[in-house]
Each structure stands twice: as C-alpha cells, then as structure tokens.
Amino acid sequence: MIGRGAVGRAVWPVTRPEEATTLGPPMPLLVQKFGGTSVGSVERIREVAKRVVGAQRHGNQLVVVVSAMAGETDRLLALAREVARTPDERERDVLLATGEQVTVALLAMAIRDLGASAISFLGHQISVATDSAFGKARIRRVDAAPVLRVLNDGHIVIAAGFQGVDRDGNITTLGRGGSDTTAVALAAALGAARCEIYTDVEGVFTSDPRLCPRARKLERISYDEMLELASLGAKVLQTRAVEFAKRYQVPLEVRSSFSTQEGTAVVAEDRNMEEVVVAGVTHDQDQAKITVFGVPDRPGLAARIFGPIARANIVVDMIIQTASADGKTGLSFTVHRSDYDKALGLVRGMAGEIGSAGVTGETGIAKVSIVGLGMRSHAGVAARMFEELSREGINIQMITTSEIKISIAIDAKYTELAVRVLHDAFVDAESPEADRS
C-alpha cells in the first residue's frame, strides 16, 4: 500500500562471497535463535548476551535471531482487541513487530555492555522480503548483503525474527513461531555452518513429557521426521523453518537456553534411522472440525468449498469425503482452532450455493500422530495403531497418512490416553537403537 517500490537488491539464496574470508581460515558462522522464554526478562537477555559473546570469543561469527519477550505478543494482541472488534490485519502486524524490535535493541545493548559490538537489524533492514499475507507472510527472498557487511566488520548481528517487509514496504509478520523460519532462512542465505534453535526444552522428545512421563530426548532426527513432528503440533520448531532447513541443507540443533547440554540435531537422514519404526508420538489439541452434509454429489464440490478457504489463507488439515448415497455426499475437514470461526463463516456462506442440507462445526478436536522413517519399510503399523486405540475405547473420527506418519483425529478429552498408549506400544517397545546414539 505504501508503494516504496521494490525492496533493495534481493538475493536468495546466496553463498557467502569470497570477500568474507580475508585472512586465514574463515570463521565459522553460527546463527543462534532465542525464543520468547529465553529472552523473557532483562536477566535472561543478559544471560543470552553472555552466551553469544562467549560463542564469538570461541572464534565464531554470530547472527542472533530473537523473538519478542515472552508474554509481549499476547499483551499487544490484547491491546488490539481492546481497541477494535476486528483488528485490521495490516495494522496488527505493525503492532506485533514492535515485540521483536524491543528485544533486538535490548540484546544489542546488553552485548555492548559486555564489551563486544552488536548491531540490531529489523525485518525491513535485513531485508526479509515476504508476500503480503499479513499475519502469516511467507519469505520470498533474504538480502543478506547488509548483514554480511556488518559481520565482516567484526560485529555481532542481532536480527528481529518473525517480521518481514512486503514489496510495497508494509511490515509483515510470519505467524507464530516465525522466528525459527527467520533464523533458518538467514542461515541458508548466509551459508551458516549451523543454525542453533535455543528454547525452553532440552531438545526434541519422543513425546510431550508433560503427557507422557516416559518420553525421552532424541539425539538426532531427520528433516523429514522433524517436519512431520513440527507440522503435527510439536511446538519445538516451526514447520516452515524445517522445510527451509531441509531444502537448503542447513544443519539444525534444538537445545535449551538454560543449560549447556547438547540438544537434538536435525540433519539429513542416514541408513540407521530407518531401523526405528516410530521416532515420536505427537498431539495437537487446537483443532476444530467442520462438516458439510447432504450435498448433491457433483464434480468440483471440493474445489468450490476449499477455493474460498485457501484464498482466506486458512490451512485445511485433514479431509474426508463420505461415500455418496442417494446422490448426496458429505465432507468433513479440520482447521486450526484460530481459523475456525472464519472457516465456518465461509462454509456457511456457500451452503446455499452448493445445495448443502447443513453445516456443523465442533471444536475440542485433537490430532494424535506417530512419526518415523521406519514406517516406509515396516508394514502393519497403521493396523496396530488402530488396534491399540480401539482397545482403549477411543473412537477415531478421521485418519490421514503420509509415507512416514499416521495421524488420527479424536475427541480432545482422550488426548493424553492416546499419546501414552501409542508411546508405550511403539516407542518404548523398541530396542535401544531407538536412541540412535
């Protein structure tokens, strides 16, 4: 809308220019990303500053990507909802982008206070060029040149995660967890040796330890498995971040910002990994289901329903179409809880047009999944999964599968039970190789 014209000279991906290595062997470039809890207070920001300066003194070039301080994004969203019934999406991004802006400034100050030199960069300064889907923008290009210049002058770069700029100069945000994507995209654009994701957990676990006491930390996991885990609701890493990492082969490490323990390496797969059938069991309780029933069974029905939903930038997850009877059919699908009202409104709006007898919706749906490279070579995993759940009287509402995962939708009240049963049956039952150590 602002119309400042194109954003700089955009290069994506770039390999590191030769000038970066002037004398002696090049210094390894690390991208470190710290989430909201890791920078949740002034004390924690000072701890992060110490860790970053330590890594520089060990001979690394450092690019540090940070999120908003824990709670800040929610505080800002609450202000937005107080001021307007339906906050404008463009302005909500302008508002939310201040969260990371505060953190980069404070962290750069804290690092300078320790005698090192740091310079902050906002999304439009890097620049992280995105499309214009406010609230869930996708990165199109990263122009790493300004960052490289500053790195080669010996500074630590502190980059605001989560935010970008569209072609017209509008501020955009990448959606919850978008800082991971910023970190990986920067690591790819800069040709970083590694991208370290610091968070409040020790790494990637075989399941959520709060639900499943026998869950344990994985030392290594493949991009594909991590991708399934991320997209299935394991809140450790954002899906798009893992996609980027896989596409540009960026070695990732998920680790805790509160300890010095090794975390979980997310890397390209190797032969040993296939020996483990199920690497992890995940769940996502923030699902909602919408059902359209009694629709005349004509070709193009799905397109007519999902076209408007896709245009509204709503991600549809599981879909089932019921068998046709008397020339009528039905269709159920799940969306994230936060998109439920919007999706339901859209579908209700088109109910008359498609001749539907009715539209129903329900929240309180959970998705539970098992993920593992080994599924590709081990038959009967699905059958065994359904059997385990059936034995506990858990009704399966929907099923989707991929090469390396099986997901089911169930009533959210059974989430914990389902996760434990599947972890016991698949993960705990496996041999010590499950640890992949």
Added chain:
Amino acid sequence: MIGRGAVGRAVWPVTRPEEATTLGPPMPLLVQKFGGTSVGSVERIREVAKRVVGAQRHGNQLVVVVSAMAGETDRLLALAREVARTPDERERDVLLATGEQVTVALLAMAIRDLGASAISFLGHQISVATDSAFGKARIRRVDAAPVLRVLNDGHIVIAAGFQGVDRDGNITTLGRGGSDTTAVALAAALGAARCEIYTDVEGVFTSDPRLCPRARKLERISYDEMLELASLGAKVLQTRAVEFAKRYQVPLEVRSSFSTQEGTAVVAEDRNMEEVVVAGVTHDQDQAKITVFGVPDRPGLAARIFGPIARANIVVDMIIQTASADGKTGLSFTVHRSDYDKALGLVRGMAGEIGSAGVTGETGIAKVSIVGLGMRSHAGVAARMFEELSREGINIQMITTSEIKISIAIDAKYTELAVRVLHDAFVDAESPEADRS
C-alpha cells in the same frame, strides 16, 4: 551503518501536486498531532479516533501524528538502563521507536473500527529523513509523496511522530517532544491548511497556572514569541516545531484533546501584538551550571571549551565570561540537567589542557524569562525586571537577552516567587488588550 543507500526520492518542502484536486474545490488538509497523554490508554485512543473521523466527515483530509502512549517511553528507557549501564544510542532509538509504532497501529485499528479507513506510516515509510544524531536527530527532508497517494485514495493517514531514518537506513529519534516537529514538518511538506497540536492543556498561557494562579490562556501569539516560550521551557510545543512552522508559515493551533474549546493560534505577527510588552512569563527548573575558573586569558578559550561540547550534541544555553584579572578569566554556562554529567565530564577532561585552576558544577538552577514582541519598542523593561526581583531578595546569577525576551538564571528554590512577581508586574498590570481578543 546498515548501508541500504539513499532513502527513496526525497522532496522537501513540497507543495501539494495538482492531482490532489480532482473534482470540485480541494478538501482542506489538516495535520492533527496528539501527544502521549491524549493517547495514554485504549479509551483515549478511541476518543481520538472519534475526533479524527468527525473531522474527516466534516470534509477534511486528515494526517494524524501520534506520540507514544504516556509512560511508554519511560518504561522502555527503564528497560534499557536495566540491561546496560550505558545503553547504546543507536539501539536506544530502535527501542524507543516502538512506542510510536504501537500507537499508530492501535489508532489506525480504532479508526477502522468506526467504519473509516486509516493506514499507519512509520518514520522510514513516510519517509522522514534525518541526520544520524541518535536521540536528537534533525529532520533533513520529508518525502510526502507516499502519504499524498494514500490521502488521495480517501484514507486517513496515521503517522508515527518522533522517529525518522538516516541515510544508511538506521532508525533515529528526534528527542523529547519530537512528535510536534514531525507534525509541523509533515504539514509543511503537504501544504496543510493548519497543524493542530492536541495536548493536555487548553492552549498557551501567560504563565504556568500551577505556579501562577492568575495565568490565563492567550488567544493568539506570534511565532517569535512562541519560539522564545518553547525554548524557555514552556512544555506546550517543541522549539524546532515552532521554527519549522515559522519558516514555512504553517498556521498552528495548540488545543486540548479533552475539550472542544478553541485553543491558542500561533501565527505570523501583526501590528496589534506589539502593544503588549510582555506576553508571558516562563520558567525551566531543569537547568545546571558549570563553571571553569582561573583560566589563562588567551584567545580561543571559548572555542576550545565549547567545541567538544557541541560535538557531543549538548546544547549550551546561557554563557557568561568573567572579566579578566591578573591574566586569569573564568566562564560559566548552563546546560539541560540531562546533559549535565556528560558536559561536566568533558569540561573536567580538558581542564588540564586549558590550564584551568578548577571546574565546578551545580544542578538546581532555574531559568525564568519574560517574553513579548512589545519589548522591541518599550525601553527599560530589563531594569524594571531586575528591580522587581531584587525587591524580593532574589539573586540573579546570569542574564541573557534577545530582542523579545529577557532570561535570568536563579537558584531553583526561588522559581515560583520569581514567576509570580514578574507575572504581577508585567502581565497582570497590562490593559485588557493583553488578551488580544
């Protein structure tokens, strides 16, 4: 430092292009500025939104400049001081700029909630191009073209005050009260019909009503008088804002955001104004004094002292040099309290080099001034001022004068007494024309 190259196509000042007036008479363009108290809460932001939408419905184009919500800048500064002993100035500006960013987004949302259309602009989006003096940057150019485009599409423009962008793409801030300057600079660049400064007082008063119960609101005041008042500590308008307004003949109005009463118009002077000798009495209690004594009296002394101070971007206000005796001289000057430590450090650092016998400093200094166009044509005003103060036993430490004002530095504890005595003697004693009605 970031080196993104020049900032857009910069035009300063611009007259409004012909395209702005398509059909019928052009709509008057108003710039309205709301300070921190006026947008200090969600409720107040919604009140401002109503006022702005009302003004648009009365047939005006609207550019609204806002400050950070009251208290926000102090909250951010406190965070900065917690995280670093001496917060880096570049990063402090990155941090502080979030204050206005939050307000523009919330106000734009609130306006949209009322059914009108508003788009927010940050300093770098407008763009407000400044020099690189972080914390007290000066505006060099305003590129009003993006704002005009959005106005002509029927939107209300919400612009972040106080912030700009330097040649290298770094965020800068204009210093306390800088939003006034943003508003006037935008009004000048856009050729606005008027720039309205909404604040928490009813207008410009003959003195501070808290100190001087007989102070009353002025209906009109000249740019020059306002300039002296602003620079002398009347906190209604920032000096640079008035300078801009005078240079580009922008009609200003200072008024309350909590009432619909007319405020004070700040306009070019006319003949009637000279009939009033003293328009107002002001005070500033945030002064500090530094004295260098026992210095060998050689040419270039002042330059050697004030050169480094100017380079540190510290504004020196009153200066007196004592008469030379035995080849030794001394020099006293005042600075703002916030620059005192820095200035004292600089002067102490050069004491040896200039051969000074010592440097002393004291805070707790107040400046009291009388201002009026009429001083130009009325003799003996200074003598009468000194006489009034002497009668109350107030010791005058320094004196400076301009064509239309006389300022004295005194011990801060006498501020209130001095203001009342001078208001009684000069303002109250004048005929009803003083009201300039």
